[in-house]
Amino acid sequence: MVITRRMMLAGLLAGAAFPAGAEGMDSSPRPVARGGKAAARLIAGPLDASELIAAAKLGAASVAYVLLDARTGAVLEAREPDLALPPASVAKAVTSLYALEKLGAGYRFATRVLATGPLRGGIVQGDIVLAGGGDPTLQTDQLGDLVARLAKAGLKGATGRLLYWDGALPRLKEIAADQPAHVGYNAAVSGLNLNFNRAYFEWKRVDGQWRTSVDARGERFLPGVDMVRVDVATRDAPLFTYAPGRVEEWTVASGALGKGGSRWLPVRDPGAYVAEVFRTLARAQGIRLEVGERVASVPPGDEIGRVESEPLPDVLRDMLKFSTNLTAECVGLTASGQSSLEASGKVQSDWVRATFGASFEMHDHSGLGGRSRVTAAGMARVLAQAEREKRGLKPILRDMGMKDDKGKVIKGHPVKVLAKSGTLNFVSGLAGHIVPPGSGARELVFAIFSGDPERRDAVPIALREEPEGGKGWTSRARRLQGQLINRWAGLYA
Structure with missing residues (x-):
């Protein structure tokens, strides 16, 4: 089998198997690629967010989100904005900002x-x-x-x-x-x-x-x-x-x-x-x-x-698209010059606090470890300020697409969702920009985190590649994210 770099990035970064026949070993739980034929039906009416959260059936998980006006920073909607939850791979967006400032866009x-x-x-x-x-x-x-x-x-x-x-x-x-x-x-x-x-x-x-x-x-x-x-x-x-x-x-x-x-x-x-x-x-x-x-x-x-x-922005663009943990740790450690992930995560957290006034507690740069904590308010604030100051993150974020009420991407939809997702066992996050068409439209910034850290920690380490109930929980959490974004785009954009 010939393996291209793109194949490796797209499928192998999660440790996924490439079966020689119809059978193969387990693959790793990672965000499923968005795409495919989508249903045309949007959410019928501006459902209350609490109804959507109840329908997601995430058990004891907490759901926190913040929606901001990108230009003014005004909070349009919020739920548990200051609740600290694991960011999972959403942390890579902040690592990208940190690396761009400390290393520069021309770094190779x-x-x-x-x-x-x-x-x-x-x-x-x-x-x-x-x-x-x-x-x-x-x-x-x-x-x-x-x-x-x-x-x-x-x-x-x-x-x-x-x-x-x-x-x-x-x-x-x-x-x-x-x-x-x-x-x-x-x-x-x-x-x-x-x-x-x-x-x-x-x-x-x-x-x-x-x-x-x-x-x-x-x-x-x-x-x-x-x-x-x-x-x-x-x-x-x-x-x-x-x-x-x-x-x-x-x-x-x-x-x-x-x-x-x-x-x-x-x-x-x-x-x-x-x-x-x-x-x-x-x-x-x-x-x-x-x-x-x-x-x-x-x-x-x-x-x-x-x-x-490749130049750093290209390295980071691939990292954000394919969620490569190694890349996040290497760019973060290079930017900080520290000798451990713990120390490097702290230096990055201190930089976030000094630069954006947001309280982060990062223990690595990829979000793979379960101890890191961020808030929806903090993440949304970082993204909004970074865009106002033209720090270079938005151009390298992936367009995740608008979703219908079944969680399917609506092909050709004029609204862009430039965001970074993140998934751990019983933890799911998404943060980014909702960009409507037209120069006069109001752009939105959002951060959504759902998590049940106690349930995650209860899974034995040997079973954490694909724990019982994890795949369904993640699917429902992602569907909720799409529904919230769909609702916000209809109400505020």
Whole structure:
């Protein structure tokens, strides 16, 4: 299977499976892509918001929202505006604002290759150093093209070692400790990252036996990976087990495999992963290198090659569209310069308070952890002020579309809903702009949060990829969001 970057972003960031046949393993609960054929019927009349909330049947969950006039900041409607709830991935909107201010719209992440000695006869007289710059978007094809450029320039090897430096960002085995080990959306963080720190696991049944493979495939390169191994265990549960080490050892339950399929699994030592893939790609181009060694600091040397990311607004646009947790953490940590997510989240929260006068309590930059808290009033205030001050968030938000009373997108609707959604187990949020057509129309800013944190925390960690009742709860919460926006657009826009 050929995997493009867009396929990886759209489907694999959640750890979703790509089945070889009709069967595959569980996929992760994530916001379902909006689209498809929509019914034409809008909500019949301006129903009271309390009626819509009661009809959503969200159990003991709290529902909080604020609707503002975007130009004046006047509150048009509110419910529990100061109730602190988990923001989930809505937090990424604020992280985007923070990164744009601290790093600038022209910022690009860079991954560099250095030589500590001169090149003679194609051989570096010293070490070759792979130095990461915290790029969360680096893909195998980009790394393969970098190696191809080095080979074309005459590089054949080095008298010394292959060194790699992943210290541009703190090395974190995972973003949130309260997620299952195998879910790809809970990525490791490092100054060197590749394929969103996931390896491609594929399985198939041949002559009654399981055959498995792990690689770091791109669209044009297919390097194998030895540092991750997956064995099939004869059992139905648990779905996966994981043991860290120089070789990351996984087992997968045979009862979940069907006839064959594939899935991206998280890699917990991204620096070693990137170094192995770089060496494998180099070998394929005739460049002989030793097994990579991690170094604590970058040795002095001359740059002989580099890969740069897209400009920061493009990186953030993809992050907001596909809700990539790794990207959020990497840009947030780069912007803050802190050595832990806890400290970095606090610095960002302090910036929000100083810049917008809103009280946030962030413990990471992606919203994946369940301890962060924001209010609907605070989120709406941040978005409204950011737009008045032209801070650059609105142009990179995704148009989520207007919905009918069944939660389906109404194709061709003239009203735009530029927003960021967020989902955790029994937590759902949406915040953004309602933009009617015409220069004289009133633009609205809104923030909606629904959450039952106690119910979320009661789910055992091993079952948090898809807990019982979670999918239906999320669907009803999202439908409520669409109904509220539909109502507000009809009443106020």
